[in-house]
Amino acid sequence: LAKTTQPISMDSYEGQEVNITCSHNNIATNDYITWYQQFPSQGPRFIIQGYKTKVTNEVASLFIPADRKSSTLSLPRVSLSDTAVYYCLVGDVGYKLSFGAGTTVTVRA
Amino acid sequence: NAGVTQTPKFQVLKTGQSMTLQCAQDMNHNSMYWYRQDPGMGLRLIYYSASEGTTDKGEVPNGYNVSRLNKREFSLRLESAAPSQTSVYFCASSPGLAGGNYEQYFGPGTRLTVT
Numbered sequence: 001l002a003k004t005t006q007p008i009s010m011d012s013y014e015g016q017e018v019n020i021t022c023s024h025n026n027i028a029t030n031d032y033i034t035w036y037q038q039f040p041s042q043g044p045r046f047i048i049q050g051y052k053t054k055v056t057n058e059v060a061s062l063f064i065p066a067d068r069k070s071s072t073l074s075l076p077r078v079s080l081s082d083t084a085v086y087y088c089l090v091g092d093v094g095y096k097l098s099f100g101a102g103t104t105v106t107v108r109a
Numbered sequence: 110n111a112g113v114t115q116t117p118k119f120q121v122l123k124t125g126q127s128m129t130l131q132c133a134q135d136m137n138h139n140s141m142y143w144y145r146q147d148p149g150m151g152l153r154l155i156y157y158s159a160s161e162g163t164t165d166k167g168e169v170p171n172g173y174n175v176s177r178l179n180k181r182e183f184s185l186r187l188e189s190a191a192p193s194q195t196s197v198y199f200c201a202s203s204p205g206l207a208g209g210n211y212e213q214y215f216g217p218g219t220r221l222t223v224t
Contacts, residue, residue: 034212043113043199043215044152087151098168099144099151 004088009104018075020103022088025069031091033064033071038085038102047086048073075105083107111135113216115200121222122190130185130219132200139205141183142167142213143175145196152199158183160205190223197221 005023012018024033032051036044048055050062050071061074075082085102116131134141139160144152144167154167156175164175172194174186183202187194197220201213 036213041218043201043218044213045215046212049212098154101149101151 003098004090004100006086006088006100006103008101009106011106011108012078013108014079015077018078018082018105018107020073020075020086020088020105021070022073023070024088024090027068027090033062033068034089034091035060035062035073036087036089036099038087044087044099078105078107080107080109113200113202113214115198115216115219117219118217119220121224122187123224124191126190127186127188128190129187130198130200130221131182132184132216133182134200134202134214135181136202136204136214137180138202138214139180140203141177142201142203143173143183143185144199144201145169145194146199146218147196155185155198190221192223195221195223 003026006020032049034049035047037047038044048057048060048062050064052064052068055062063072083106085104087099087102113134122128142157143155145155146152153169155169155173156164156167158164158177161177161180164177176184178184197218199218200216203213
């Protein structure tokens with residue numbers, strides 16, 4: 001099971017860029033890196049997924065170095081509504097995924 | 110297109126009672142999952158069904174059983190509820206995990222309290 005390590009919490013202000021780094025030293029060759037967002041009292045929501053280099057969508061960017069042992073989720077110009085828990089997941093054979101405790105991002109005005 | 114639906118939304122049980130949590134998806138997904146989330150914690154996988162007709166244990170399967178009724182529906186049963194099973198239960202589905210590529214879609218959750 002590929003284990004991930006990410007900061008427990010991060011604080012930011014509206015309009016700033018937030019970067020959350022996830023460590024996954026045991027990532028397997030076929031594993032993808034996926035990030036989810038969860039608001040209180042809701043189920044997680046898919047944000048972005050990547051395998052290597054950089055992936056960008058309308059919500060975030062994901063940076064993955066060549067060795068793939070870490071990844072960084074970048075949230076540009078955050079707003080109060082981006083306050084949530086962010087989970088980094090790495091694919092594992094047998095579908096046994098672990099969300100971990102995630103990173104609580106708090107955006108202040 | 111409702112996505113993933115779960116029933117009930119809330120439930121209170123007494124220790125020893127049984128109940129079944131229902132989950133359905135209308136996205137024609139192959140894989141379905143049950144997670145539990147305790148206060149302040151991440152999600153832990155209870156059971157999953159990679160495809161219709163198959164089920165497998167996840168990280169915390171003890172005290173639970175599942176049934177993949179058909180491609181759309183995946184139920185979770187607590188045979189004899191215990192206070193330690195007080196949690197929020199999430200059902201999720203995904204197209205499939207071929208090649209390690211996956212994206213899961215989550216339901217709104219069932220908040221279960223066992224007294």
